[in-house]
Amino acid sequence: MAAFLQLDQVSKSFGSVTVADGLSFEVGKGEALGVIGPNGAGKTSMFNLITGTLSPNSGAIHFDGSNITGHSAAKRCRAGMARSFQVPQPFSGMTVFENAMIAATQAGGMQGSEAEEYCIDVLEQTELLDRANVLAGGLTLLGRKRLELTRALCAKPKLLMLDEIAGGLTEAECTSLVQTIKDIHGRGVTIIWIEHVVHALLAVVDKLMVIDFGSKIAEGDPRTIMESPEVQEIYLGIEADA
Amino acid sequence: MSTSNLHVTRTSGATKTAALLGLIVLIVLVAAPYWAGRADMRLMGEIFLYLALASLWNLMAGYAGLVSVGQQAYVGFGGYMLFALTMFGGLHPIAAIVLAGALGAVIAVPVALLIFRLRGAYFAIGTWVIAEVFRLSFAQVSALGGGSGSSLPVGIVRSLASSRAGREHLSYWLALASAVIVIAAVYFFLRSRNGLALTAIRDNELAAGSLGIDIWRTKFIVYIVTASLTAMIGALIFLQKLRISPDAAFSVNDWTAFVIFIVVIGGIGTIEGPIIGTLIFFLLRETLADLGTIYLMVLGVVAIVIMLKAPNGIWGLLRSRFDLELFPLSYRVKPNKKG
Numbered sequence: 122m123a124a125f126l127q128l129d130q131v132s133k134s135f136g137s138v139t140v141a142d143g144l145s146f147e148v149g150k151g152e153a154l155g156v157i158g159p160n161g162a163g164k165t166s167m168f169n170l171i172t173g174t175l176s177p178n179s180g181a182i183h184f185d186g187s188n189i190t191g192h193s194a195a196k197r198c199r200a201g202m203a204r205s206f207q208v209p210q211p212f213s214g215m216t217v218f219e220n221a222m223i224a225a226t227q228a229g230g231m232q233g234s235e236a237e238e239y240c241i242d243v244l245e246q247t248e249l250l251d252r253a254n255v256l257a258g259g260l261t262l263l264g265r266k267r268l269e270l271t272r273a274l275c276a277k278p279k280l281l282m283l284d285e286i287a288g289g290l291t292e293a294e295c296t297s298l299v300q301t302i303k304d305i306h307g308r309g310v311t312i313i314w315i316e317h318v319v320h321a322l323l324a325v326v327d328k329l330m331v332i333d334f335g336s337k338i339a340e341g342d343p344r345t346i347m348e349s350p351e352v353q354e355i356y357l358g359i360e361a362d363a
Numbered sequence: 364m365s366t367s368n369l370h371v372t373r374t375s376g377a378t379k380t381a382a383l384l385g386l387i388v389l390i391v392l393v394a395a396p397y398w399a400g401r402a403d404m405r406l407m408g409e410i411f412l413y414l415a416l417a418s419l420w421n422l423m424a425g426y427a428g429l430v431s432v433g434q435q436a437y438v439g440f441g442g443y444m445l446f447a448l449t450m451f452g453g454l455h456p457i458a459a460i461v462l463a464g465a466l467g468a469v470i471a472v473p474v475a476l477l478i479f480r481l482r483g484a485y486f487a488i489g490t491w492v493i494a495e496v497f498r499l500s501f502a503q504v505s506a507l508g509g510g511s512g513s514s515l516p517v518g519i520v521r522s523l524a525s526s527r528a529g530r531e532h533l534s535y536w537l538a539l540a541s542a543v544i545v546i547a548a549v550y551f552f553l554r555s556r557n558g559l560a561l562t563a564i565r566d567n568e569l570a571a572g573s574l575g576i577d578i579w580r581t582k583f584i585v586y587i588v589t590a591s592l593t594a595m596i597g598a599l600i601f602l603q604k605l606r607i608s609p610d611a612a613f614s615v616n617d618w619t620a621f622v623i624f625i626v627v628i629g630g631i632g633t634i635e636g637p638i639i640g641t642l643i644f645f646l647l648r649e650t651l652a653d654l655g656t657i658y659l660m661v662l663g664v665v666a667i668v669i670m671l672k673a674p675n676g677i678w679g680l681l682r683s684r685f686d687l688e689l690f691p692l693s694y695r696v697k698p699n700k701k702g
Contacts, residue, residue, distance in 0.1 A: 173572075
């Protein structure tokens, strides 16, 4: 079976700073891939390359059977990708509900009351319903992170990309977030999730990938990967020499 | 599920009251020829035309982020098209205004393709340069009076209405209609799915792009529509002035600086802002007109104070304090009434 998302030797650098160095991997349809790695490893840049916010210097990206390497972010979104931003990017002058409506009508292809009901359901799921009429600019950091997830879900994606949405949550909030993402995964949505809160990640993903210096260090069964020496080094705080 | 107890609404008590008051004001204004003097009607006509220009500039700069300081290009273009089409094309002035709008859209396409390559301050300067190119080009056309301009022949003026009062009433109603049409067009556009996309672009282009909004295409459409309507307003302005010259037609002061002042003090990125801004601008102008250049200095001080103290303009200040909205654009999630 062909991969749903495939990166083939993707490289990107800004002058002497390399954020992706011959990065190659595949995600199958319906799979959930977890991504870990130290700060500055190139995880968010990888998302930017996949979603089209950055374009690679070389290499190719295939999604759902077509080569999307040269496509704009908007076109990739309409093809079925949605992401959350690590640094929240709300539409500050619009309400939480309107933020959700934009995702539902522009990316999700819904209209009228169908879109409205869908947004209300998602807002309830992400526990933002009581803040629906508040301007997004007035939300706390936690609220903004939830709004990122809300918008990504309202876009009704085939591929959902989450960038550090569990950081800063309490244990109970984290548990409900994990449940939400499990439910979405259960509906057959393919997921790539970058996260430092490893136990949340391990509760959801089928496969784990470790990235450092813009390239893939390890990939495979989550438990096996977590026990490997490189990952132990990174997560026990020992200097990981290249 | 508890969500079934909720519904989504776009109107509120304030928007319904505003709609009713707006309708009453509109009826009173339509009847102005029966209660207002000639000078008042002339002033009100000018107010309506500025209101239309400001609403258009606000749509383009406040929502689409296209901060143009060269909209005088389209005001002047529209004005010159009115003269050319009536004098050499033999068109009725009203047909010429409509055609000037269509031609404005056509000329805006290559201009947009050129200046959309520029960003931020470079875009602003680029639009100004384009407007200067327009001015210099029309100054070369000797059939239209070259650098010194020309007047609209009496025959064409008479074709509007035979009596002077008839012409004055018609030109007043045309100005009122242009303001109403522009505001209604902006309102219905912003209320649509594309308007939601445009508002998203206003707030955050990065997020808008990653939610499937085609930013370039949306901005392009807004630029072309704005240019077209601005050209029609320009034609109307010079139908009232009856005389055109390159300096008057492509004046950056009259058609852009004052318009930016209106939008900024009223509240950029809101429909209500340009309406409030226009009223304040004319209030200041009419009370300070006798002071000569001091008037312009007062305008400058007012603009600076408002930008420092209320960066979202007067309407922005009122809206954030009272959670007020006159045009029903936003969505509210409300619990259903019991029973």
